[in-house]
Amino acid sequence: MDVVIVESPAKAKTINKYLGKNYKVLASYGHVRDLPSKDGSVLPEDDFAMTWEADAKSKKRLSEIVEAVKDSDRLILATDPDREGEAISWHVLEVLKKKRGLLKDKPIQRVVFNAITKESILNAMQHPRDIDTPLVDAYLARRALDYLVGFTLSPVLWRKLPGARSAGRVQSVALRLVCQREEEIEAFVPQEYWSILADLQTAAGADFQARITAVDGEKKSRLDIRTGTEAADIKKLVEGASLAVRSVEAKPVRRNPFAPFTTSTLQQEASRKLGFAAARTMQIAQRLYEGVSVGGETTGLITYMRTDGVEIAPEAIAPIRNAIEREYGKQYLPDAPRHYTVKAKNAQEAHEAIRPTDINRHPKQMAKYLDDEQLKLYTLVWRRTLASQMESAQLERTTVEITATNGSRSAELRATGQVVRFDGFLTLYTESKDDEDDEDSNRLPPMSEGEALKQKAVTASQHHTEPPPRYTEATLIKRMEELGIGRPSTYTATLSVLRDRGYVVLDKKRLIPESKGRLVTGFLSNFFERYVQYDFTAELEEKLDLISNGELEWKDVLRDFWKEFSSHVDGTKELRVSQVLDTLNEVLASYAFPPREDGSDPRACPSCSDGKLSLKTSRYGAFVGCSNYPECGYTRQLSNDGDGDAQQVGENGTKLLGTDPATGLDVTLRSGRFGPYVQLGEEAKPPRSSIPKGWDIESLDLEKALQLLSLPREVGEHPEDGKMITAGLGRYGPFVLHDGTYANLPGIDDVFTVGLNHAVSLLAEKRANGGRRGAAQSLKELGEHPDGGGAITVKAGRYGPYVNHGKVNATLPKDMKPEDVTLEQALELIAAKAGKTPAKKATEKKASAKKTAAKKTTAKKSTTKKSTAKKKAASDDAADEAGEKEDS
Template sequence: MNVVVVESPAKAKTLNKYLGRGYEVLASFGHVRDLPPKDGSVDPNADFQMVWEIDGKAQKRLADIARAVKGADKLILATDPDREGEAISWHLLEVLKQKRALSDGQPIERVVFNAITKQAVTEAMKNPRRIDQALVDAYLARRALDYLVGFTLSPVLWRKLPGARSAGRVQSVALRLVCDRELEIEKFVTQEYWSLVATLATPRGDSFQARLVGADGKRITRLDIGSGAEAEAFKQALEQARYTVATVDARPTKRHPQPPFTTSTLQQEASRKLGFAPAHTMRVAQRLYEGIDIGGDTVGLITYMRTDGVQIAPEGIASIRSVVKSDYGDRYLPSAPRQYQTKAKNAQEAHEAIRPTDMTRRPREIARYLDADQARLYELIYLRALSSQMESAELERTTVDIAAQAGGRALELRATGSVVTFDGFLAVYQEGRDEDPDDEESRRLPQMSAGEALKKLALDATQHFTEPPPRYSEASLVKRMEELGIGRPSTYASILQVLKDRNYVRLDKRRLVPEDRGRIVVAFLESFFSRYVEYDFTADLEEQLDRVSNNEIVWHELLRRFWTDFTGAVDSIKDLKISEVIDALDAMLAPHLFPPRPDGTDPRQCTTCGTGRLSLKLGRYGAFLGCSNYPECRYTRPFSVPGADGAAEAENRVLGQDPETGLDVTLRVGRFGPYIQLGEANGGDKPKRAGLPRGTDPAAVDLDMALGLLSLPREVGKHPEDGEPILAGIGRFGAYVQHGKTYANLEAGDEVLTIGLNRAVTLLAEKLAKGPRGKRFGGDPGRPLGDHPTLGGTIVVKAGRYGPYVSHDGVNATLPKDKTPETITLAEAVDLLAARAEKTGGAPKRKAPAKKAAAPKAAKAKNAEAEDTAKPAKKAAAKKTPAKKTPAKKTAAKGTAKKPAATKPRAKKEPAQAE
């Protein structure tokens, strides 16, 4: 019996069918061990020896693999064909050696296949190799670098920046890209400009548009007409002008197809065309790669989805060309196959591009076996691969220059357009764009000839304003990282996810917006660790790691060079006080935080007290700006730049006077957002304040609305059943109505000022109908999704106290943010449950056994004890865990440095995350 080890159960299931008798295929469920999240897991003083710890959830799986290997004829490691796959095979082999599961002379083979098809697997089994130690060394170097940066830099960050979280080697550079773009937007100065467009007609009556591009022998560029007066002068001249065609230039041109997908381009196109987040794209692609049940046969539909390569194997090209010929004819088939070369900086191992494993499985035929997202992504991959071997599109681009004579002035206009004379690959696929392209080129112009007179139909002078560069979308950020050589295809999705999880960035209208916390972290790193967030430095480090994978340099030497400089930079700021760090950040961010005021006054002057100066402050909830006269003056302002994104004005805005008290009602901006205030602080008494309802535009707030908010909570009316008052107000969770102890949320925040009695009674009744929270969630029977394909039993999706989740046989898995109970599919639910089972070792949650009733005498004491200890119970259990050192020692790799018991506080687990 031959034992084959792969990563996932889905892959194991597919291979079991292909290999048949004589093979036992087992799954490791990904990595089986990692560096313990504590100081000392990588020891720079012992030539970077690494202590590995077996994942507790992997113990049983490793025991099963070890038992199977002991009686096996051969061990075949068939993990994924990239660095991570090579590392998993290496880890498995090291663990099996420690367990003494391998006998002397027992054959050990490493096989890789780019597609999970019977042909690819059979061919791979015929051509085994050894584990590629150079790839393993590159993995070890990368893992050590990420660990050392995380566990060295993050504690400094926590001590110097209250409220900050950890810093990663590559995430920090990606975050800097987002913050630098935001700074560009904030510094951008809008410029006015005008365009003049004439609508003209040929003698045959065909109309078209032409733009003013020159006057009196000088070219007019986009920004040259900067005022309405200039535009009006040109318009008057054009009104009186005679128009003649000067030249007509029609040139044939071609547009060539794009290469098939790499990991990066797949994530970009799926984001632009399908709206998928990169992480979701990779999850769906993983399922397509590992295999889909088609008519009782599990088939891998696409090749491996983590790749930099754009080339396709000869048999793949032949298959694509065959489909092009049969479906579209010889006219659409190039005479010779197209060959592509990667342009990505630091391209990784030479894997094939992402393509369908069998081009005869057309999207429309295979869709019935896939869920909606799988079908859409498969179609995208299929059409891109198909178009890559099709003929170029042929176009004719026409440029018409028009002379306009007005008195003694000579004006020039230009009309451009194009027409597709042969669609070629455009019949199948056209690449998406982040921004709307200028459609002037796509206009088709009427037939014209030089010297022909034209008739003016209309003239338009249009005012425009220049716009700042757009924020990065997830797709454009991935593209930019790839251009700079930052990160790797397999890490892009996780990098973006980590930035969102740490609340360093947020998604707004599919654009990445840096949070204040993220901007402060970047400013700190640029101030004190500038080299380590430089784009060129990070890209150069990636090149060095590639040289390790090519067996050109020794990974220990790479780490030694890095560590010497890095520790020096960390030591240089260890003794800095927090106040010194804040002062440095305040000075660095001054142009961003305190832009010049229109009236020329000091931008740091406090407008509340008039004598204090504003400066950067750090609190437990993040950064804000405060007055130097605190606590006498309590003026604060958010860290964000005033006016950005249509935010409220930075300075206090007087809305009017309260008719009852005569006090000023002002709209202010505080640390937690805009709010309304009545009057000023008087001694120790705080003035009355009211927050704005969620989603309210501060610019739209007037005196009436402000007075209404200050009057909250207000009585809507008496409940018709018991005559008790129903109140409307705003709480920490938004606007609400209240009757007794029953609260119901309002759908729109501004409804709190206008809601009537009937609507309030209806909302409260609906809330009561749902029942108490515990009963409502605990008793939800859920919506059946279908039977589990391998384990049997129904999988259901339910509403939980902490959000929707899927459940099967006692295993519960929370839905990700991009999924809802209405959109989750059976296949996705199976994946989520498998991942959850892996984390919990496959064990469903069990209810604690019911305790016997206490004796009457002790009942009161037991109840009191339960009341006192119920909440701290979890913390007490957690404290016991670090005390156990023996498991780490038992599973430590042979020959690694043994560390004494750590006396330092344990570092947080978070920084150990890869890239």
């Protein structure tokens, strides 16, 4: 028997079916070992020795692999065909090598396949190879680099910038991209411009539209008409002019299809067309790759989905071309297959592009085997693959130049449009764009040179330039790929880390840096600038690629990096937090201290007369406070309001929402270290309420504020005991409370609207579940235990029914119904659970009696010793006292 190791159990099950009974396929469940999250896992001073550790689950799986390999004839390592897959095979092999004699005389082979189909698997088994050592070296270098940067730089952040979570080799550079874009948006100054469009008509009565391109011989581009006065002048000129066609030019244009999907382009298109987040796209793609049940047989539907290669395997080209001719006709099939080269920086083209494993599996046929999301993604891959080998689209782009003459003055107008003469691949697939511009998509009517045109209307419209858009997950991945930062397997993980650390937030599919992210980027850009530079990070990626090609020694790369990096970190040890904050005050001035409407100094404290606002830090992160603390207690939160502006709640950190009609006191919105809150009045301990998470602060009005301040509110008296039920907000959300029992409410708004009946119902449900939802329910009581006393009950738990006595729970057999359980049966189950047969109980009783007697004897001796010691101490104290008196 041969043992085959793959990553996932789904793959293991499928591949075992293909290989048959002479093979045993086991799953490693991903990586089996990792560097422990503590100092010393990588030791630069010991030639970068690395300590690997397996967690409890991995140890169990490794034990299963070891047991299987003992009785095997051959070990086949069949993990994924990339750097991570090679590393997993290496880790498994390293663990097995440590088991003395386990691998003696056993052939060890490495096989790779790009698709989980029977043909691909059997073919791979016929072409084994050894572990790719350079690829493993590249993995080790990458893992060591990430560890050294993270575990060396993160503690510097914790000490110098309290509240920061972590830094990373790739994540910090990606965060810098997001923050830099936000800075561009904040610094952007809108520019006014005007567009002038003329609605015209040909001699044949066909309508079309033209745009101004020149006035009195001076060219006018899109942004050149700056004022309404100028626009009105040009509009008047055109309205009184005679118009004629100066020239008509029609040019044929060929549009070639797009390359098949890589990891990056799949994530981008799935985001644009399907609305999938990058992580979700990869989850669905993983399922399609590992296989779904089609006609009773599990098979992979797409090739490996972590790749930056754009070529299609030669054996797949012919079926694709046949499908094009069959589905769309011979005119859609080019004379020769298309070949693509990747444009991304530092791309590794070791794998082919993402494609269907069998192009003949049409999405319509697959619909009954896939869920909605799987079908959408499979259809996208299928269409893109087929389109990539189709004929080019043939377009005709027409440009009409028009002259407008008004006395001594003149203007030039232009109309553009295009006509699809042959749709080619466009019949199947059109790539979406982040910024659509369809100005040329209009179709123009026939016109001839010198033809007079009729004027219908002239429109002058005011516009303002827009700032660059925030990154989406798709556009950030695209930019990282262009810069050579990260690799296909790291994109989604990097984005997840940024969100999990609270550095960015995803709002309407756009990535917005949080204040914590802005501070970290500001710190790293000023004190570790080299290590967040795009070129530096890309150069490291290039070196890792050279390692994987066998052209560089991996430890040489680590030595060069560590020598400079560790020296730089040592240079920051004397850096004070005050120095860091002074730097950040300048770097983040426009964000932390936005301009004021009255033109006053944005750093002047609005509370005291001579204080200066500055960034402050606490264990919860940064905030803005007055330099005159503690004499002046002014603070406000440093945060982002979703539009890129620092949030400052009114004068003195407050915003007046109105007056409470019941008390006549002011209701204010305030911002403190722990977030925004509302307050009633200015007494020593005024009523306050935090703003619930998810509420829009900008839309908070007096009515909502008074609702918050009214909490906790009285819902009504409980019908059973007449005690009051209240509703309020707690650290775990909205709740109702009665006589010490809390029950959660479904939503925030329910705390203001829940009625008495609903509250009583929720509380009853909570009590029925033992005080907490999901707790065990008591079904019936069987009686007292004959030996130890105490009730024996039958209960229903989350894992099924059981009998209970004290701390002993015994699960009921599957064939025993809870309602049929007798006291005798329960006693047997409890005794068996506790391991107490009658004979054993008698023995335990005797042992217990002996133990008790021994304890009493020991306690008596101890008491005697203590009594003697106390008497001696008292005697000594008396002697000392007498001596002191005598001395005096």
